Amino acid sequence: MKEAIRKVIEQEAEAIKSIPVTDNFVKAVDLIFERVHKKKGKLVASGMGKAGQIALNIATTLSSTGTPSVFLHPSDSQHGDLGVVQENDVLFLISNSGKTREIIELVELAEILHPGLPLIVISGNPESILAKSADAFIYTGNPSEVCPLGLSPTTSTTVMTVIGDALVVSLMNKIGFTSEEYAKRHHGGYLGDKSRLQARILKEEQDKTKK
Template sequence: MDKTANQMIRETAARVLRLEGQAVVDMAENLPADFEAAVAAILEVEGRVILSGIGKSGHIARKISSTLASTGTPSAFVHPAEASHGDLGMVMPGDLVILISNSGETAELGDIVAHVARFSIPMIGISRNNQSTLMQAADWRLTLPPASEACIIGMAPTTSTTLTLALGDALAVSVMERRGFLPEHFRTFHPGGKLGAQLSKVAQLMHGVEELPLVHPGSAMGDTLIEMSEKSFGIAGVVEDHKLVGVISDGDLRRNMDGLMERKAGDVATNSPRSIGPDMLAAEAMAVMSEHKITALFVVDDSGRPVGLLHLHDCLRAGIA
């Protein structure tokens, strides 16, 4: 393509992004009147938050349901067509239903609307038409602000779906924060991949007490070297009164080569060594190792007693980098 064509493409992209971005900003400054009540209703649900929609609204509903589920709110998507053929049984008293329809007149949602009314299941409606059939049936109305679609013919769902998606994120994050959702809770729902690895705690990756290379300050260096060799971490912890008081690394051995075998472990060890707690994020522990150019850290409890050891290789194997 020539420069003129490329420029036209960039101008189109910029126009779409500006239009949709401005629509989101406008909604942020004028949230739907029932927004706070909708958040409170979700927080009170004893069952699941059920989402449904057809077409593009269905895709957005699936994403909102997934976001809720991954941030501590049990949720599921029910396809409206499948609901009419048996899946209405998935929507039970104790649940809350969120129905999405840009026009608010989507015929396929009719059976779900009738079902929730019959069993007094609370319902949130999301639509741009506050006077629509859907919104009139809803207990809480999240009305989208008026905004033109970004496509050149003004008909393809673009701005409207972006607004709905952003509003769903706002709901999920508001609920998440009110629940006091923490990183350790997040990892429960994201155990795999890079994200799960970054949220791993030291306790989940460390080697246990039985694997620790430990000696006493008065241990002969011959015995200390055997302990270091058998445990294969390139490090030994010096323990006194059950507390970690020193660490012997390969570097300590090299610095004390002169008369090494005549010394005791306490003479060679680095005193007041760096250590970590079992509840620290493994990514944070790896940052400590990187900053101080070390490859292993002893894990101690609140009393200073060694309870584990985390090696750089453990972090790398877990996908933390």
């Protein structure tokens, strides 16, 4: 069993290393920066099923690191929640197939509400309608799932998560996000304590430099 577990980890690690790092990563970061930090909009993330859970995680991580983001469930968007979308926002959509019906419908409805809303799409299908509609398309590399049935989202969701982490870190660097700013957003738990400690140490060092 340990050998089988090791093989799963190795296969997923290889999929991560095989993610195509293209100019679209940079384009996505610049687009988020333009819409959220310059035009004061927000990132609206969406996805169905497991991809939706990854989208939610990316949205909450972005929010805690200085880039306001929300998660919009594609089904709920058809029952009034689409109203959360505003004209300066950017849609951030995840669909491994690139043809998830609910996500395509979300794009169509958002276009009616705010024509020309930019789209960032993460998908394993570069020929899909979502990929071709995107202003910035990030390809996962379409790795094979480690699921023994080849069905359950496993490797694909790992890769999606890592792509999200890369975007989060790139944005943190671009906006110069600090421990002090993190502490303002994350008050509870170990991370809240750690960020406040880091901010306090940094301030003490800056005060010493001024003297």
